[in-house]
Amino acid sequence: MTAFDEMLGSGSELRPAYAALDRWLKEAPPETLALRRSQAELFFRRIGITFAVYGDEESTERLIPFDIIPRVLTKPEWTKLEKGLRQRVTALNMFLADVYGPKECLKAGIIPADLVYRNACYQLEMVDFQVPHGIYCHIAGIDIVRVDADTFYVLEDNARTPSGVSYMMENREVMLRLFPELFATHRVAPVDNYPDQLLATLRSVAPRSAPSDPTICLLTPGQFNSAFYEHSFLADKLGVELVEGSDLLVKDDVVYMRTTQGPKRVDVIYRRIDDDFIDPLVFRGDSVLGVPGIIGAYKAGNVTLANAVGTGVADDKAVYSYMPEIVKFFTGEEPILKNVPTFRCREPQANAYVLDNLDKLVVKEVNGSGGYGMLVGPHASKAQIETFRKKLKAAPEGFIAQPTLALSTCPTFVASGVAPRHVDLRPYVLSGANGISCVPGGLTRVALKEGSLVVNSSQGGGTKDTWVLDA
Amino acid sequence: MHEIVRDTPSDAPRLIAKRPDLIMLSRTADSLYWVSRYVERAEYLARILDATMRLTNLPSSYGGAGSEWQSAVSTAGCDDTFAKVYDEANERNVCDFLTFNPDNPSSIRNCFALARSNARAVRTALTSEMWDALNGAWLELQRFEKKRMDREEFARFLDWVKNVSLVFDGSAYRTMLRDDGYWFSRLGVYVERADNTARILDVKYHVLLPANEQVGGSLDYFQWTTVLREVSALTAYHWVYREAVKPLLIADLLILNRRMPRSLAACYENISRFLDLLGDSYGRQGPAQRQARKTLANLSSTSIDDIFQHGLHEFISDFITENNRLGGTIIEQYLQ
Numbered sequence: 143m144t145a146f147d148e149m150l151g152s153g154s155e156l157r158p159a160y161a162a163l164d165r166w167l168k169e170a171p172p173e174t175l176a177l178r179r180s181q182a183e184l185f186f187r188r189i190g191i192t193f194a195v196y197g198d199e200e201s202t203e204r205l206i207p208f209d210i211i212p213r214v215l216t217k218p219e220w221t222k223l224e225k226g227l228r229q230r231v232t233a234l235n236m237f238l239a240d241v242y243g244p245k246e247c248l249k250a251g252i253i254p255a256d257l258v259y260r261n262a263c264y265q266l267e268m269v270d271f272q273v274p275h276g277i278y279c280h281i282a283g284i285d286i287v288r289v290d291a292d293t294f295y296v297l298e299d300n301a302r303t304p305s306g307v308s309y310m311m312e313n314r315e316v317m318l319r320l321f322p323e324l325f326a327t328h329r330v331a332p333v334d335n336y337p338d339q340l341l342a343t344l345r346s347v348a349p350r351s352a353p354s355d356p357t358i359c360l361l362t363p364g365q366f367n368s369a370f371y372e373h374s375f376l377a378d379k380l381g382v383e384l385v386e387g388s389d390l391l392v393k394d395d396v397v398y399m400r401t402t403q404g405p406k407r408v409d410v411i412y413r414r415i416d417d418d419f420i421d422p423l424v425f426r427g428d429s430v431l432g433v434p435g436i437i438g439a440y441k442a443g444n445v446t447l448a449n450a451v452g453t454g455v456a457d458d459k460a461v462y463s464y465m466p467e468i469v470k471f472f473t474g475e476e477p478i479l480k481n482v483p484t485f486r487c488r489e490p491q492a493n494a495y496v497l498d499n500l501d502k503l504v505v506k507e508v509n510g511s512g513g514y515g516m517l518v519g520p521h522a523s524k525a526q527i528e529t530f531r532k533k534l535k536a537a538p539e540g541f542i543a544q545p546t547l548a549l550s551t552c553p554t555f556v557a558s559g560v561a562p563r564h565v566d567l568r569p570y571v572l573s574g575a576n577g578i579s580c581v582p583g584g585l586t587r588v589a590l591k592e593g594s595l596v597v598n599s600s601q602g603g604g605t606k607d608t609w610v611l612d613a
Numbered sequence: 614m615h616e617i618v619r620d621t622p623s624d625a626p627r628l629i630a631k632r633p634d635l636i637m638l639s640r641t642a643d644s645l646y647w648v649s650r651y652v653e654r655a656e657y658l659a660r661i662l663d664a665t666m667r668l669t670n671l672p673s674s675y676g677g678a679g680s681e682w683q684s685a686v687s688t689a690g691c692d693d694t695f696a697k698v699y700d701e702a703n704e705r706n707v708c709d710f711l712t713f714n715p716d717n718p719s720s721i722r723n724c725f726a727l728a729r730s731n732a733r734a735v736r737t738a739l740t741s742e743m744w745d746a747l748n749g750a751w752l753e754l755q756r757f758e759k760k761r762m763d764r765e766e767f768a769r770f771l772d773w774v775k776n777v778s779l780v781f782d783g784s785a786y787r788t789m790l791r792d793d794g795y796w797f798s799r800l801g802v803y804v805e806r807a808d809n810t811a812r813i814l815d816v817k818y819h820v821l822l823p824a825n826e827q828v829g830g831s832l833d834y835f836q837w838t839t840v841l842r843e844v845s846a847l848t849a850y851h852w853v854y855r856e857a858v859k860p861l862l863i864a865d866l867l868i869l870n871r872r873m874p875r876s877l878a879a880c881y882e883n884i885s886r887f888l889d890l891l892g893d894s895y896g897r898q899g900p901a902q903r904q905a906r907k908t909l910a911n912l913s914s915t916s917i918d919d920i921f922q923h924g925l926h927e928f929i930s931d932f933i934t935e936n937n938r939l940g941g942t943i944i945e946q947y948l949q
Contacts, residue, residue, distance in 0.1 A: 187752065188745060357636075365734045374736035384737050389638050400639045402793060402947045403895050 145548040146290045147562055148213060159214045159611055162327050167211070167553070167560060175555050178320050179210050185316050207604035208313060210320070213552045213565055213586040220331075220582055220610040223286065223294060223569070226478035228578050229469060231282050231571045234301055234456050236472040238278035241455060242268045252471045253464040261461070263302075263454025265417060267424060271441055273450045275347050275575040280448040281340070281412075283307075283584075286479070286567040288550040295482045295547070296465070297566060301457040302449060303414050306605075307570050308372035310585040311336060311379075313607040329612040331582035336570070337379035339581065340412075343574035344380075347446050348409045356409035359383045359399060361390070363415050363431045368600075373414050380412075387415070392435030395442035410446045411436075417451050459508045459542050460486065482547060488539040496543040497534060500527045503543040504595075505534065518595060520546050549595055552606065554588055564589045566597050567608065583608035641738045642797040643948035644731040648739075648747070649785070649801030651728035655721045656778035657809040658711050659771040661685050664842040666768070668835060669704065682707040688816045688843070691717060708767065713758050721774055725754055738794050742784035750777040793894065796887040800943060803887070807880035807936050810867055813843050815929045837863055844875040864925060865917040877932060881909040884939070891947070901942045908935055 146152060149160040156164055186205050215223075240247050241258050248255045258264055283304025285297040314333050318325060341358070348356035362373035364386050377384035383399060391398050391405065398405035413420060419429040421437040439445045455461065461468075463484040469477040485492040485503070496503060500519050507515035517530040534541055551562035569584030586606040587597035597603040665685040683702040686695045689711055698716050699706040713722045729751045732739055739747075757770050782802070789795040817840050837858050841847040846866060853870065854862050871878045885905040892898040920928045 188748060189741070365730065370733075374733075378737040383636065383638055383641075384735070385638060386640065389640050399636070400949075402637045402639055402642045402797075402891075403897075406636055 145562075145564065146288065146550045148288075148550050148552040148565070150562075151291065159216045163212070163214065163324070166324060166327075172559065175210065175560075179208075179555060181320055182208050182210055182316050185319070186312070189312070206309065206599045207590060208316065209554050209563075209588055209590075209604050209606045210317070211553050211555055211560065212317065212324075212607040212609045213567075213588075214328075214609045214611060215583065216611055222478070224580055224582075226294070227284055227569055227571050227580055229473055229475060229478050230284060230296065230299070230465070231279065231573055231578060233465070233469040233472045234279050234282065234299060235277055235573055237468050238301075238450070238453060238456050239273075239276055240472070242278075242452065243270065247468065247471055250471065252467050253461065257458075257460050257464075258455060261455045261458055263417070263452065263458060265452030265455075267437060267441070268450070268452040274349050274443070274446045277347055277573050277575065278450040279453050279456065280343055280347060280450075280573055282571045282573070283568045284479075284571060286569065286584075287482070287547060288567070289548055290550075294479060296479050297482055298459070299457040299462060299465070300568075301453040302416065304568070304570065305369040305372055305414075306568055306585045306587075306599075307336060308375040309605050310570070310581075310583070310608070312375075313585075313605055317607045328609065331610040331612050333581045333583055336581045337376065339572055339579045340376070341380050341382075342576070343572040343579070344410050344412055344446075344448055346574035346576050347448060349443055349446055351443070352409035357399075357407060358410040358412065359385045359390075359408055361385055361387070361411050361413040361415055361420075361433075363387075363419065367414075369414065376412075382412075387430070387432045390433045390436070392433060392439050395435070395439045395444055397433070397436060397439045397445045408445060410448065412448050417454065420447075420451070459506055460488065460539070463542055482544045485543040487534060487541040487543060490538075492543075493534065493538045496541075497531060500531060500534075502546065504546055505530055505541055505543045508540050508542060516596075518546065521594075546595065549589075549597075552586070552588065554590070554604075554606075556590065556592075561592070563592070564595050564597065565606065582610035637738075637793050637797075639948050641735045642793065643944070644735040645738055645794055645798040646801040646943070646948060648728045648731045649798045650805040651724040651731070652747075652778050652781050653802050653805040654719060654809070655724035655728070656775050657805075658689055658719075658721050658724070659774035659778075660843050660845070661688050661813075662708060662711055663768070663771045664839045665707075666704075666764075667842065668839045671835060684816055686710070688813055689719070690812055691719065694718070712770070722754060722758065725750055725777070740784065740788035742788045743781060746777065746781040746784050750781075793891060796890050797947070799887045800884060803880045803883045804936065804940050804943070806875055807877055807884070808933065808940075810844060810875050810877055810880070811929055811933045811936065813840060814864070814867060815926075815933060818925045818929060833860075834858060840867075844873075846873060846875065849873055861917060861921065864920070868920065868928075869912060869915070869917055878909070878912040881905060881912055885909045888943075899942075899946045901939065901946045904935075904939050904942055908932075908939070 144152070149157060149164060151157050183205065186208060237247065241264070247253060248258060279301045281304060283300040283306065285300065286294050287297045288294050310333055344358050345356055358380070359382050360373055360377040360380065362370060362384055364370065367373070374384050385399055389400050390408065391400060393405070397408045397411070399408055415431055418426045420432045421434060422429045422432055423434045424437040425432075436445070437451065440447050440451070463481065463486050466477045466481050469475070485496050487493040487496055496505065500517070501522070503519045505517040505519070517526060519527065549564040549566060552565045553560050554563040556563065565586050565588045567584050567586050569580055571578060571580045586608040587599070588604045588606055589595055589597045590602060590604045599605070662685065665681050669681050682704060685707055686692055686702055694717055695702070695710055698710060698714065710717050711720055714720045715723065717723065725747070729747045732744060732747045736744060753773070757773070760766065762770060785795070785798055789798065817836065837860060838847055840863055841850055841858070844867065850858065850863065850866055853866060853872065856862070866873050866876060868877050870876050871882055873879055888902045888905050892902050
């Protein structure tokens with residue numbers, strides 16, 4: 143299976159967007175590339191941009207490998223993508239408002255009701271609760287893969303607490319420092335206004351009772367969380383306090399921060415803690431990361447949580463397979479971005495096919511994330527396939543399967559020189575009371591191992607700067 | 614005459630506050646306070662080791678009881694933990710214990726680790742220069758830790774530790790906004806520094822007592838100069854007193870002389886000033902301000918003769934207790 147290459151297309155053509163980059167790559171001696179790469183690594187290490195890999199005792203802090211060769215998108219490609227992203231996120235928000243409200247899409251049979259009601263992420267607490275300004279998913283990360291010049295698929299919606307946006311910004315920062323000459327010859331759309339857009343989004347969704355200059359904070363599980371760097375990075379860029387659960391307290395359904403001058407009222411919380419841990423009084427009682435009473439304050443309308451509680455029901459992999467229908471039902475339009483063809487193992491016929499073709503398919507746990515609990519058939523051993531077969535037979539409703547896609551490749555600087563590696567793309571889409579915004583590009587993740595299709599940083603993937611060329 | 618010629622700016626720069634209203638999480642203030650304390654303590658440990666090395670390197674005819682290494686452990690304030698890990702206070706054990714030993718909660722390594730981990734938790738409250746100093750130090754430290762160091766290398770290591778503290782302190786001084794964050798960070802420096810200076814005096818007070826006062830190049834002389842070296846004050850001493858090293862004057866320099874930046878009086882002058890700045894900007898004075906002012910007043914109104922008359926040891930012990938109490942009060946008033 144030869145994959146579409148972002149630079150060379152299906153063969154040896156040179157796609158115009160990459161012409162100048164190609165010239166530069168050919169002229170730059172390999173030593174220069176190696177030197178720049180080590181400078182980039184030094185830069186990341188010094189600023190402390192690290193990522194923790196769970197289950198890896200040795201290193202609680204690790205750098206995500208950064209590849210110095212950018213991934214380039216043209217303006218028309220991005221324009222189409224952006225339109226599709228806006229449509230998809232609009233539909234996600236309408237879907238969430240519906241399943242926690244009138245449930246029209248269930249009544250119309252667009253999606254089986256049990257997929258919603260029996261979903262672990264469907265929060266009964268949220269039923270018939272009006273979230274501030276009607277927005278559930280303020281920050282979405284939509285994972286996109288490309289298979290040819292014209293076809294982009296949505297691989298996954300991330301509607302809970304998508305991470306990685308700090309890498310998008312730091313990657314650009316390091317590229318600007320190390321390769322100023324490339325930016326002189328390419329008109330690259332900037333991404334550094336993301337924090338401004340995020341701040342505007344968060345301000346716009348403050349409770350109506352909040353002052354015109356609402357107090358916003360970012361709630362982190364703390365420095366041992368894998369994305370802690372990102373939390374502190376964003377808090378800094380937003381100019382808001384980075385708080386841990388113990389920094390907040392709730393009194394009479396109002397949330398306060400503990401400050402050196404006593405309690406200070408909080409209006410909007412950008413929370414990077416999962417639903418399960420956010421309030422021990424409502425969800426997991428053993429959570430020490432959350433804030434007792436915060437859900438009470440939320441439901442009293444005294445504080446906005448971004449994202450809302452219970453958005454996980456929309457990015458579930460089983461619900462994903464219904465997204466084309468969901469988009470159509472809520473927006474009345476044809477979906478601009480396609481889904482990857484998906485077999486729902488809960489359907490007996492589909493499951494029978496999946497069981498017969500395990501060696502060709504990618505099988506995913508419906509509730510898994512970060513590349514954990516996943517079978518990549520063509521790369522799996524016989525034993526791994528048999529393990530999954532058993533799991534599939536025991537609980538088919540817990541899985542979906544997709545054909546192994548020929549994810550597009552992008553030239554990448556690896557040990558053997560410049561070679562193609564598979565990439566995906568995660569753009570970040572913000573939804574506020576004043577509409578939807580999305581900075582051009584997003585985070586390109588790259589599978590650094592030859593032939594590997596798994597781009598997750600927890601599985602050894604790296605990242606690239608993503609360029610949207612303005613002309 | 615030297616003159617720097619510059620264009621006159623059309624608009625005088627305005628000071629812009631970080632946020633219109635001063636908000637600081639108690640946890641952030643707490644971390645800023647402790648980051649500075651840990652860095653200050655690491656530097657102090659390096660100074661003790663440096664001074665002790667010098668003292669033990671003297672020819673044995675100048676030597677005394679040979680208890681210098683034990684005394685270094687006492688000065689660092691960790692007799693008990695040391696006794697749990699090692700039987701004997703010799704050069705190798707003490708150097709290991711005070712530098713890299715993970716079992717010593719306040720080894721140089723752990724001081725840097727704690728400083729960095731506190732800093733990491735409140736990254737946004739530090740300037741990038743300060744973070745750089747700590748994060749860079751932590752990475753560099755791991756390189757030192759892996760090496761087998763000879764004496765020369767070890768001396769370089771101690772210099773490096775002092776340098777980290779200088780860079781961190783300088784970064785804070787040059788880059789932090791002058792608001793509560795800076796004041797809490799400074800409080801950490803001075804509370805820790807007061808404690809350190811007092812501990813040196815506490816361990817070495819017997820060397821400074823009049824009974825031991827003899828003229829000549831005896832061991833005492835080197836003991837006294839060691840005390841001065843531990844606080845980088847040997848040269849300062851000569852500038853201030855312009856006479857031979859005498860224990861009474863050493864005590865005066867380290868306790869009462871405000872020109873000496875590590876003296877107890879200088880520390881309290883600063884502590885009191887930064888607490889007042891906090892009190893003014895928050896519009897509220899509290900027990901911490903009152904306590905600091907009282908200690909400063911005591912240090913101002915007493916003379917070194919009075920102190921010796923009433924007992925140097927008692928004075929120092931009382932001071933250490935008071936200083937700890939103030940640390941506790943600051944925590945209660947602001948950091949919880």
